[in-house]
Amino acid sequence: MEKVKIIETRNLQKTYFSSEGLPTPALRDISITISKGEFVSIMGPSGSGKSTLLHILGLLDEPTKGDYFLDGKNIKDYDKEAIASLRNEKIGFIFQFFNLLARTSVFDNVILPLLYSKVPEKDWKHRALEAIEAVNLGHRKDYLPSQLSGGEKQRVAIARALVTDPSIIFADEPTGNLDSRNGHNILEILQNLNEKQGRTIILITHESHAAAHAQRKIILKDGLVEIDEKILNQLRPTDVIIK
Amino acid sequence: MKWKHYLKTAAGGLLVHKSRSVLTILGIVIGIAAIIMISSLGEGANQLILREIQAMGSRTLVVTPGKEPRGPSNINSLFLDALKERELKALQDQSKVPSVVDATPMIIVPGSVSYGGETYDPTTMGSSENFAELMDVYPNPGRFFNAEEVRQNESVAIIGSEVKNKLFGPSEGLGAKIKIRGRYFRVIGIFPQTGSSIFFNMDDLIVIPYTTGQRYLLGTDHFFEIIVRAQSEALVPRAVAEIEATLRETQGITDPEKDYFHIHTQIDLADRVGLVGTILTLLLSSIAAISLLVGGIGIMNIMLVSVTERTREIGLRKAIGATEKNIMTQFVLEAILLTGLGGIIGTTLGITASFIIGQLIRRFGGLEWVFSIPIASALVGITLSCLIGLIFGIFPARSAAKKNPIEALRYE
Incomplete structure (x- = not known):
């Protein structure tokens, strides 16, 4: 398979300034390339800069220095509006704390990104139902988040991430708030999205077990890439689930 | 979106x-x-x-003494003496004010009225025999006083229905003598109940001949106001001009700036x-x-x-x-x-x-x-x-x- 670069960073730096003006470097020098269709896990102890990297790659934040090419285009060339629509069209987020809108049905949560998209309204319902079916929650579409289990909530979040048909999915500690059984279920879904639908998955985690489900792992330390290697024996959820 | x-x-x-x-x-x-x-x-x-x-008639003008009032109230005209019998006579003179039909003087007599043990505090006004026609209220039972009674300073009164109820209760009251400021007045007419109105509550009114009021009750010779009616609404501006000219002549005023009277039209009031x-x-x-x-x-x-x-x-x-x-x-x-x-x-x-x-x-x-x-x-x-x-x-x-x-x- 021909490898197309979807993400490329060159000497990415991010420095935060405290209220007294003291600089705290979060990312010192990150140059990585991720190809279309890869499943990459990013690991590292807290403070290593993995969240900061995810936010920059996910277009929620801007680097202090360095360049970030998304689909071959430098994001510096985009204005705020264009960045927002890139987030909408190309990127799907899954968060540790699900971030579903309370008092809003599963269906309405999933349809939310479409409100900000260019997708014609007549396709919304069909798209949302398809995404909900893809995570096996068809029977829960009219439920409220408060009526769902943690695993179900995270599946709703995945459906929401999928509804705009993004090419990259960023998962920020998606299993961090789940028990192992539900955690495996989520990892299985991510693997399926990667293998069956060819989506690029970037998984941030501090659990090496979860990270082992990816094809490649990047380990950050003190704002630098410490390890970037292929995972030889990609872990399959079926390997561990005891039936 | x-x-x-x-x-x-x-x-x-x-x-x-x-x-x-x-x-x-x-x-x-x-x-x-x-x-x-x-x-x-x-x-x-x-x-x-x-x-x-408008109900008072759009051809009605009110002449008050003193300069043009600044506020909505013309309480001052109670004490000003610029309008007297001389001015009234001039305004009733058809040769001087041809556009005017009639001129009716008005005085206000403060104080209460009593009959037997009952005392009441109505509005007492003195006017001429024109009053009933001007206000379009006619006593029933009884009658209004006539020109002769005005000339003779007769002590007669027409009272409103509320005044009658307060003083006489259910009995008729016609012919009774009521006491206003120490003087007895014979009730010769009672106004039928008309309901309240904003300026004038007819039910709460006593009307006496202005001459009697001036001479025996107030001891003055000036009027609170003179109500003038023009022949028609169209003639109101001409009537105003005639009244101005006549009053200036009567009072010897040459400079209109020094007018010591004011003419109110319905338009002014509105x-x-x-x-x-x-x-x-x-x-x-x-x-x-x-x-x-x-x-x-x-x-x-x-x-x-x-x-x-x-x-x-x-x-x-x-x-x-x-x-x-x-x-x-x-x-x-x-x-x-x-x-x-x-x-x-x-x-x-x-x-x-x-x-x-x-x-x-x-x-x-x-x-x-x-x-x-x-x-x-x-x-x-x-x-x-x-x-x-x-x-x-x-x-x-x-x-x-x-x-x-x-x-x-x-x-x-």
């Missing part, structure tokens, strides 16, 4: 905190309701007064009433405006709270592709929806209240009150309340739109 979805999102945001939303718009509701009530009741009162003025109404409306409206301002600040406060509470939601919306404009529009719309709703409720409330008050005035005040729906104020009220939402919603909405999505998502 389409307006339909903005509206749905904004409405959803408000419905989450129903009781809070209701309490928040209370200030707007009260302010708008007050504005609607003020304009509806003010308009009703204005029309009522104008109708009464204008003055209108002015008072406008001032009152402005005054009350400014109070209502303060209530709206306070309401607006309340809206801003609650919107800021709401923005803080929903920081995570804002972060999420941004993460999934909402632009700053999207977020801003959503929150501004939420504020406008809130205040607009307040405006609509306030307008409904204000109209309902004005209608009920109008009905109460009709029933208990006995006045011909006409209820009018103040469409213009209703539109202004609703527009104004939406505007308040816009103005006081922009700042919170901006702070929502400017939120950093990372911080917002991290917010617990």
Whole structure:
């Protein structure tokens, strides 16, 4: 398979300034390339800069220095509006704390990104139902988040991430708030999205077990890439689930 | 994003905190309701007064002593002595004022009236035999006094129905002697009940010959005012000119600036009433405006709270592709929806209240009150309340739109 670069960073730096003006470097020098269709896990102890990297790659934040090419285009060339629509069209987020809108049905949560998209309204319902079916929650579409289990909530979040048909999915500690059984279920879904639908998955985690489900792992330390290697024996959820 | 979805999102945001939303718009509701009530009741009162003025006849002129009054009240003319028998005679002289039909003098006699053990405090006026025709009220039973009785300073009186009830109760009272300021007057007529009117309550009136009043009760020789009727409405301006010329001649005034009398036409009176109404409306409206301002600040406060509470939601919306404009529009719309709703409720409330008050005035005040729906104020009220939402919603909405999505998502 021909490898197309979807993400490329060159000497990415991010420095935060405290209220007294003291600089705290979060990312010192990150140059990585991720190809279309890869499943990459990013690991590292807290403070290593993995969240900061995810936010920059996910277009929620801007680097202090360095360049970030998304689909071959430098994001510096985009204005705020264009960045927002890139987030909408190309990127799907899954968060540790699900971030579903309370008092809003599963269906309405999933349809939310479409409100900000260019997708014609007549396709919304069909798209949302398809995404909900893809995570096996068809029977829960009219439920409220408060009526769902943690695993179900995270599946709703995945459906929401999928509804705009993004090419990259960023998962920020998606299993961090789940028990192992539900955690495996989520990892299985991510693997399926990667293998069956060819989506690029970037998984941030501090659990090496979860990270082992990816094809490649990047380990950050003190704002630098410490390890970037292929995972030889990609872990399959079926390997561990005891039936 | 389409307006339909903005509206749905904004409405959803408000419905989450129903009781809070209701309490928040209370200030707007009260302010708008007050504005609607003020304009509806003010308009009703204005029309009522104008109708009464017109009922007196549009060809009626009132000549008062002294310079042109500045305020709505002409209490000063009670004490000014510029209008006397000489002026009255001049105004009754057809050769001097050909456009004038008649001139009726008026005096006011302060004090109470008594009969037997009963004492009452009505309005006592002295006038000429023209009074009944001028005011279009005729005694029944009994009669009005005639020109001869005026000339002879007769002590006769015509009393209103309320005065009669207070003094005589159920008995007729005709022919009885009532005491006004120590002098006995024979009751020769009783006015039928007419209901109240704003300027003049006929039911609460005693009319005596002005000559008697001047000579025996007041000891003066001047009039409170002289009511003049022109031959027709069209001749009112000419009558005014004739009266001015005649009075100047009589009083020896050459410089019109030094006129020591004033002629009021119905138009003057209507204008003055209108002015008072406008001032009152402005005054009350400014109070209502303060209530709206306070309401607006309340809206801003609650919107800021709401923005803080929903920081995570804002972060999420941004993460999934909402632009700053999207977020801003959503929150501004939420504020406008809130205040607009307040405006609509306030307008409904204000109209309902004005209608009920109008009905109460009709029933208990006995006045011909006409209820009018103040469409213009209703539109202004609703527009104004939406505007308040816009103005006081922009700042919170901006702070929502400017939120950093990372911080917002991290917010617990």
